[in-house]
Amino acid sequence: MINRMILNETAYFGAGAINSIVDEIHKRGFTKALVVTDKDLIKFSVATRITDLLAQHDLSFEIYDDVIPNPTVDVVHAGVDAFRRSGADYLIAVGGGSPQDTCKAIGMMIANPEFSDVRMLEGGAATRNPSVPIIAVPTTSGTAAEVTINYVITDEEKKRKFVCYDPHDIPAIAIIDPDMMASMPASLKAATGVDALTHAIEGYITRGAWELTDMFHLKAIEIIGRSLRDSVKGVPAGVADMALGQYIAGMGFSNVGLGLVHGMAHPLGAFYGTPHGIANAVLLPHIMAFNAEHTGEKYRAIAHALGIEGAYACSLADARALAIDAVITLNHDIGIPLRLRDIGMQEQDVDALAAAAFADVCTPGNPRECSVEMIRSLYRELF
Numbered sequence: 585m586i587n588r589m590i591l592n593e594t595a596y597f598g599a600g601a602i603n604s605i606v607d608e609i610h611k612r613g614f615t616k617a618l619v620v621t622d623k624d625l626i627k628f629s630v631a632t633r634i635t636d637l638l639a640q641h642d643l644s645f646e647i648y649d650d651v652i653p654n655p656t657v658d659v660v661h662a663g664v665d666a667f668r669r670s671g672a673d674y675l676i677a678v679g680g681g682s683p684q685d686t687c688k689a690i691g692m693m694i695a696n697p698e699f700s701d702v703r704m705l706e707g708g709a710a711t712r713n714p715s716v717p718i719i720a721v722p723t724t725s726g727t728a729a730e731v732t733i734n735y736v737i738t739d740e741e742k743k744r745k746f747v748c749y750d751p752h753d754i755p756a757i758a759i760i761d762p763d764m765m766a767s768m769p770a771s772l773k774a775a776t777g778v779d780a781l782t783h784a785i786e787g788y789i790t791r792g793a794w795e796l797t798d799m800f801h802l803k804a805i806e807i808i809g810r811s812l813r814d815s816v817k818g819v820p821a822g823v824a825d826m827a828l829g830q831y832i833a834g835m836g837f838s839n840v841g842l843g844l845v846h847g848m849a850h851p852l853g854a855f856y857g858t859p860h861g862i863a864n865a866v867l868l869p870h871i872m873a874f875n876a877e878h879t880g881e882k883y884r885a886i887a888h889a890l891g892i893e894g895a896y897a898c899s900l901a902d903a904r905a906l907a908i909d910a911v912i913t914l915n916h917d918i919g920i921p922l923r924l925r926d927i928g929m930q931e932q933d934v935d936a937l938a939a940a941a942f943a944d945v946c947t948p949g950n951p952r953e954c955s956v957e958m959i960r961s962l963y964r965e966l967f
């Protein structure tokens with residue numbers, strides 16, 4: 585068995601890490617950036633911290649800020665046009681998963697112009713060239729898109745989210761600066777934080793998991809478990825811990841895949857625009873229960889990493905229950921709703937949702953084999 589690991593060339597961590605961008609730009613000889621972000625991040629003076637830094641150092645840039653949450657095919661294509669018009673030679677992604685993913689799609693389409701529609705890049709397309717260089721500056725602590733080889737785009741016409749995975753799209757540089765995340769409202773800290781926890785748990789139990797990715801995922805579960813509540817409350821140390829925890833989870837899952845929670849969350853995002861992290865959070869404990877018998881001893885380690893005492897001193901069934909309960913309690917403490925009906929799901933869509941989840945690229949990674957019928961039942965039970 586051969587395992588592959590792909591990570592950023594360079595990553596900087598800690599408050600103030602954004603200042604490292606200036607040196608990197610000089611060292612790499614970049615001449616003009618297209619900064620990919622969204623309008624709220626400009627309005628709330630988050631993305632402007634990066635553009636101000638560039639301006640202070642006389643570094644040339646233009647801004648593309650038309651990204652929306654759950655970014656669409658049109659958003660990507662307009663970004664490609666903006667890049668071509670700008671004369672830029674590198675990209676800076678500033679934002680949550682939506683600007684990060686849009687930026688990757690732009691970088692890939694510019695470097696591989698034979699892919700003239702982003703839909704052609706779905707799955708693992710045979711691209712020839714690495715992306716235009718990307719400096720990724722996350723402003724949420726969840727998706728870890730700055731270190732993953734994935735990007736997720738919404739096809740509005742077909743009401744579906746599709747995942748592209750390609751080693752060529754990994755950002756050259758990631759800047760994990762918790763100061764860029766501090767302004768997130770509590771609800772966004774909660775939603776993106778549970779996305780990160782879901783990455784860590786699904787990545788740990790996914791079919792392709794192995795020792796090196798287990799190491800990342802268990803550490804991420806531990807860090808997220810101890811810091812997510814504080815982060816939601818706005819405690820600076822919690823925010824900083826979450827910035828790191830979500831990145832470590834990304835180092836793992838990007839290389840081994842996820843599972844049914846993401847497979848079922850993607851259609852909810854595509855149908856109803858449900859925030860990705862919230863969809864994951866509602867699903868996570870139930871899918872953990874669904875998978876429990878197919879995870880060996882791993883739920884003991886999850887419970888232990890989440891700070892639950894006695895996980896190694898009880899029966900396996902009890903340890904599994906402890907792990908699931910710990911996630912339910914965490915969800916409760918940070919205000920996650922209980923049912924899918926609370927987050928916009930319509931019962932009449934259950935067949936279409938189940939078909940989309942079954943076909944999702946994340947679903948085959950699930951440790952328990954599942955059919956469309958099983959997924960339909962799960963959506964119904966959770967409605």
Ligand SMILES: NC(=O)c1ccc[n+]([C@@H]2O[C@H](COP(=O)([O-])OP(=O)(O)OC[C@H]3O[C@@H](n4cnc5c(N)ncnc54)[C@H](O)[C@@H]3O)[C@@H](O)[C@H]2O)c1
Nearest residue numbers: 624653654680681682723724727729732734736767768860
């Ligand atoms: N590439 C990957 O590996 C990967 C993994 C998981 C999810 N995703 C995708 O990422 C997207 C979700 O990304 P997300 O959850 O990070 O949110 P997002 O990027 O969609 O942003 C959500 C909202 O939060 C606001 N926001 C972001 N940072 C802020 C800050 N610091 N202060 C105030 N407001 C802020 C944005 O302006 C936006 O309105 C989904 O499309 C999902 O499918 C990608």
Ligand SMILES: [Fe+2]
Nearest residue numbers: 727779783860
């Ligand atoms: Fe996710």
